[in-house]
Amino acid sequence: MNLVEQIKSFMKDEKLVTGAACNAVDFAITKGILMRTSDRRDSSEVVQHAPFTLFPSPVPSHLMDQAKDVQKDFGFLMHVLSQDQDFLKSAYSSVLESDEFTKNLFDIYETTRQEKPKKAELALIRSDYMLHQPDQNTISLKQIEVNMIASSFNGIGTEKVTALHEYNLNSNGFKDFHDRMPENLALPNLADGMLAAWNHYGQPNAVIVFIISDVEQNIFDQRTLEFKIIEKNPDVRVRRYTLGEVADKGKLDSNSKLFIAGEEIAVAYYRAGYTPNDYLSQKEWDARRMLDCSDTINCPSAGHQLVGAKKMQEVLTQPGVLEKFIKGADSLKRLRDTFVGFYGLEMGAEGDEAVAKVLKNPDNYVLKPQLEGGGNNLYNQDLVDKLNEVGSDKRRCSYIIMEKVRPMPVSTIIIRAGSGPQQFKPVEGVSELGIYGVFLASGDKIIKNTCAGHLLRTKASHHDDGGVAAGVAVLDSPLLV
Template sequence: MPPFAFSNWPPSLSEDQLQELTLIATSYALSHGLLYLPVAAKQPPAPSSAIHAPLSLFPSPFPRQLFEQAQKLQHIYNTLYARIAMDEDFLDEVMGAVDGVGAVDEFVGQLWKGWKQVRDEDAVPLQLGLFRSDYLLHSTSDPPSLKQVEFNTISSSFGTLSDRVAGLHRYILFANGYYDSSPHLKAENFPPNNTTAGLAQGLAAAHEAYNVPGSSVLFVVQPGERNVFDQRWLEYELLERHSIKVIRQTMSDLAQTASIDLNTKVLTIKTATLSTPVEISTIYFRACYTPTDFPDSAAYELRFLLERSRAIKCPSIPLQLAGGKKVQQVLCQPGILERFLTPADASTSSFSQEDISELRASWMYMWGMDLNGDEGVEKALTNHGKLVLKPQREGGGNNVYKASIPPFLRTLDASERQAWIAMELIEPPEGLGGYLVRAAGPEQQRREHEGEQADKVVRADVVSELGIFGWALFGLGKVNRDEEVGWLVRTKGKDSDEGGVATGFSVLDSLVLV
């Protein structure tokens, strides 16, 4: 077989084949829960319709060796971020509201202040991290190398839907062989993806460690969530495979239903549909990662109330802070990785220098905007065409790219610079294409109703981002258990800087290993 060329992907299809493939893919998605709620001014309490999630018709090519490297690195990352979350001094220095990012970023500062008050009251119990490490291929070398985009410690989404889109692509392979359009489209090149089971395994491990019969897992969710099915599949997996019940609540719900026993720190939920209060073993946050989740001081106080409970948090506030972009940048500094991965305590497991070097090799060059007075800003102004600026935010749509950087930097005063980092842009392979399918919007639906053919599939030059999932259960200075549990791929048009599916930039995808 000749060497793989990214510029030759995807294989060519006739118009009839493309239409048939779109029908097969969308039908499979609707039949197998690869779903979103449709856009609405306000989501109804009981949804009556759904649309398929945005998806790619072909899996995206990815070098087998680099995929396996990303899986291997996940175990190191699981331990690294667990240890960061347990290092109060480090987080105080980097993210704190005295000298760290929290001094100039109100959201980070509020979280840090609440955490400091809570930790002064009692020891931190076990914590759970459901993680996702995101990567792009960097094409400045031949073959390309693996480079990390970011590491996610809160609300790492699309695990269950990525499981299903991998199943979709495997189904097409078995159903029609993708019309024999490429020798690379073979079963042995489609890696298994069991992310749903893997993430549920992490939540189940936390629930079992809490060890109170009859307790439940609490999902803290955002109101009007369109990506609800990605969460529901985890709920179903927990009940059907582990006999663990889930309670879903928004922060506004919890303001009415949550209470904590001041002596035992037991968190209970009491709703109109529950005959008796239910004790909570584990709190899984699919909300509280953005300032809009905290409209007033009462919302922050509620978050700190949850943190005070003896329920295992996923994530805890320190683990959420550990996912800050400033932490990612500080880790690049000499000696910081060794602090966490080769600790002086002989009873704590260490990683080899080879492991540490491999981890460092997956990073792009980063620096803080507060570097040496004006030096950080001057470097960013000089090199802005090859940079992205990142704040301490999750959820997509927050970064500043290339030509937008100079005018943006002029709006920052010296104190605000500490909240931003600069990262050299990863350069993905040129010429890679894909067929991207989104559910018809209101205008397309109107045209279809009137008998016109609405375009649902778009051929575009694309960039594909790989995410590797993992989890760690840890606390009181020790990582009890960690696992690498699956992956996702998000593919976007090459002209789009951002990569979020929920924010409308990307489609869900899977892999063909080359």
């Protein structure tokens, strides 16, 4: 019996599972795999462990290698796309007419391209994939999205979860698993990326700022990265501000240096700013403009954030587009091998045809808005209802259609805070593999482009959409098979 089958057999024994789950919860809390509670999102006085799987989930080793091998290609691609203003304006022309959020971000991007075309930019990227298995004989790696802003769970969801699963396997008698649990250095590697940007800025008294929301349930994930930065370089100071606080306290000097509360800002790392809810008034947009138009290295810049929009996924699948930016045959193949089919919904005959095609077989497609953050995609009847609502006017241009991925099923046990032993039962799940990357550049000059680590999240297969922060997926780690 192989290791995966041994784990499945173990999961059928209720008594063994209950004991293992209780020990795992204590381990998770001890190691800091924590979140604030949903009813006390503004306080760290009461916390709970983040949801996780009891054991790691199988991931074919060749697909893991493929995902890591293509990460630097995506880092380079996202950056060169952001450097071509005319291309972005054409690619997003229909979205700019129908989506106010994207239009505001694009206005800031245009200003910075005119004023500071060679400004340094940092991207902490996470490219997310599913293991597409349309039948028993076929499995492939297919990209779901590229996260260019607030790529979360690098703090509590990477090396800490690997350690949790290694403990769970070892303490429950499983052997010969260590070489199948890949090392995950996402946290230190992303901290190194932040410090590389801080060093590039070149002012030892300048600080790093985390741009945050007023209320942060996932604060420990953010602060784990913050504390890792300080651990690696105790001379670096990290501050936390909302966009509103940046507007109130921030000032640009005559040399485009940004100061907040009297401190010069070297790097601004966004863990907020990716949804319209983060911009409640013009004040927040003014703060974002000030950050991007200063010498501060933004992570991400407005340009990097724009190329992470869902529309770009669809544009890149159009004939000849990828070849305009990527010249190497090997890189082109690595990138294209991860693509699925997309359809734009511009006004006109092609858009009308796409709407009709999707409405005829809605189960084969996903309707994706430009929004980030998880839980926004529409499936099945929700997809039909939305297309019937917006399918005949320009509001549909704010969406794209993606062919649905059929993910490989896994057997898992999900451990949620407060769920109790009665919930510790095997369920069918599906996993999403994220690969982190660090990209630092100044105009055409690439300073750093690395594959930085991985994240695995798993959810019960009856859920269509939603991440860990949305309360659907849970933290996991790969067991290479």
